[in-house]
Amino acid sequence: MLIRLFHTIKRAIQIRAALYFTVLLLSLCCWHSIANAQYFDLKDNRKHVTVPFKMIRDMIVIQVNINNKGPFNFILDTGVGLMLITDPKLVDSINIVNKRTLKINGIGDGEAYEAYVTSALDIQIRGLKSYDVAAAILKTDHFGLSNYAGIPIHGLLGYEFFNNLAVKIEFSDSTLSVSKAKDIRLYKKGTKIPMTVQDRKPYIHTKVTYTDGSKVDAKLVLDLGAGHALSLENAIVKHGLPSKFIAANLGLGLTGPVSGFLGRVKELDIGKFKIPNVITSFPQGDQYKGLAVKRDGNLGIGILKRFSVIIDYPDSAVYLKQGPDFTRPFEHDMSGLEYYGAGEDLNRIVISRVEPGSPADEIGLEKDDEILAINLKPVKNMTLEQIDNLFKSQNDRSLLLEVYHDKKKDEVVLTLKRRI
Template structure:
């Protein structure tokens, strides 16, 4: 997922760049000292998830600043429900999502390989594209962009599909089952993520391949979301699914909504294996905790961490350092998974994975430790009811 810094009426906030959202939405504002909202009225908005439509505020005429980009009359929605908060699962503060307004007004060049994004004025032209880029037509309908692709399924063969381009999804491929697109025989039930209207569940599987232009990704990760997830969306039209971040990150992409095009070039991530939650554990931040460490060869100087976690430190006599770090807990656990069978439970506080104290790592890095490869034995040290417990399990192929 792509997180960008935006000033809203003078307050610095972090937004997920989400090509699947039409109007900027703010949430998780409880820790903000102040945020001015202009021309406010009450509304109801729809979002993905199994819940009902969400009560929100609509605000007109706001000032947005992103780098040298200025918008003096930005419309936005504000969700006041404190339960809607993507920060714990991502491990960084997230205050909102923004999409169409930026893609509409600029040619957007996203370089997933170098973690950079550039905005070009359509009137003066976009970046110079070499012959390694392939340009495809996209349909921009109801403030969202769709691209034609082909999905290969073992039983049904090659199927043309229309897919939503969704930079706000960290998943790979979502498909909607119909008379042409059938769920493969090998699958498992899984938690797919969180939407504005609640948790999203479905069936996790893989497809033989997906073809986007002339690019082919074999054995691609896919999911069939429960259609209850879309109960607040009135019309999906002829959309067959979506392409999320785990597909899009494999390309450097130039989004050109003004000309109805995208240009793709595969990058160094193109051949990376697709990641599955083999262990069955979902993690999130849940407050903070102190950890104590002895400082070897202490010379009286403590280096300040430049990370966004673990950077509050207290030095005690005797070269002991107390660090205030995020508390990582088991948010969900898949029934029948290796971690579930080993005895791990929701609410367990993760202390270490394979002997590594996890407060030194980002939440995405911890997930990689837990799901390294098939046949790997994983040892997880947790705290439960003030007791330390060690669990061990072996990662298994989910499709055997």
Template structure:
């Protein structure tokens, strides 16, 4: 986002992750719950980064929903894995990539839900990568600095190592501040790509290994609502209804609280459950009860549609 946040540091006596314990670590103190957590889908208290991962060989088993921290030099990648060298951009892994056959560098972000966010400067310098039918500008994400704006569309191809993915649903950033305004990086590759693999990071060797998993050829999940939701006091609230999408056409607007979905209370639903519902088949009608900022309650029917 565009906002600037103050960071402080604290020394933590111990950090336990599974059976691993790290002692006397310095943590950056940030408003994580007011940033990533409100849009993340589940409560989030902290982010694990370089200072932890640099001490291990780390395996992200997306299909098995398991993270393994192993001592360096152990837990080798599977035979035949695609070994991709990376360099550190500060403490963030950066790899060679090709976006629509344009060679560039991309950052690796296991904390992002989307497949790839194409950064503003790269889109400006290479306008052909932005599809002509990309959506209107809306909220694409939410983090420590607040909402991040951009368009959504399909990137014709994304090449990473020996793998080429086609017709990739991508965010095209419109940010002129923050990380996504970085002029030296083409894209930020997230979990929407990595979930197709078992990924092994070896920070000591500066390599990542990709082994396709059972979801490698699965269709990319697609939002069909045009809504960006955040959680406030246990209730999903509309942060943005992208213009010319089903949510906007149903009359939903920023600040609307969704109190029921399919006649069931949203209390106890996490945002990921709701996102999954809003990725349902085109033509699906979803009845909602909505409470607007002025306290008025109304019924709305959201009809899902492909808008890309």
């Protein structure tokens, strides 16, 4: 469930992405009728395989070949119950012949989307072999993940990658170590957290302490594809909002925008680990009614990247070891800007939304303005993640922006403000 607990993706022709982005992917309506024993295994009787990944805007991106074509960039996402190809052009490039159409329902306001369902594909990942792995292919690219990431993104890979193997994720060196559960090298100082897999997604139990001091148990999806730290779906009705919060577009579900608020909880407890002042999304409305599994929210990569992680579906466990970023404070965007990569090389930075009352709004920046340089450095020489980090770097920090605004170039000083 790719949530980026920051904000919105809106759509015109290009994606309107935010500094924290959310794509909520839920179960596909006829998944169970098309998916039987779809999994990956190690080639050539190997015990361990190392798969490199790139960390891009809090997304784990691996390279995949399909039907001997590629490589293609796929986001690894435990919140996805079916391999999803988001780039419709792959229908032709990977020579898919047998396919049928289904409707995809999800979270958000709007109509369901149409997608093709393929027959089994030959998915090639370094050292791994796929067995009967099918996919859904969106007929229209509703998400614009390439614009959001600043590199071509072709789809999402979830349950099938994890269901037969144990996967160790080392964020410090951007590698996955994949093995059979019996062969996984456990952490000497790691902590085992019980996990259940329901409706093709992993769940763990945690404790959440709200800012008023109340502490509650929370069943959360362990969601690698969620770029936020924490999302609590029922909190507004049960506990209200924290004293300090901002209204936000939390992302784009399969059928439309997901609205709500951003704030903090006092503490999140996972096993023996206590994590303070966690930035949290609080969705509003009844967008989560009717889910197959009752839950309280999801735990995203904003938390998980603070650990070394082993996800072990076969033995129903996740192992956590404190990483070098464990104590780093949580920070949110301090500019009020949402933006995406545009142009043939995705290296033009176009503003998709300006939060009302934010620092960017106060200096007159507007939707469709283009950012040309930050502190005299052209943005074409920067990644989107580097720009993200600048905009959440320090309260009261001033940045010089060169922008294309009102049909002319202009220079403005943007002073960052911590808003939550």
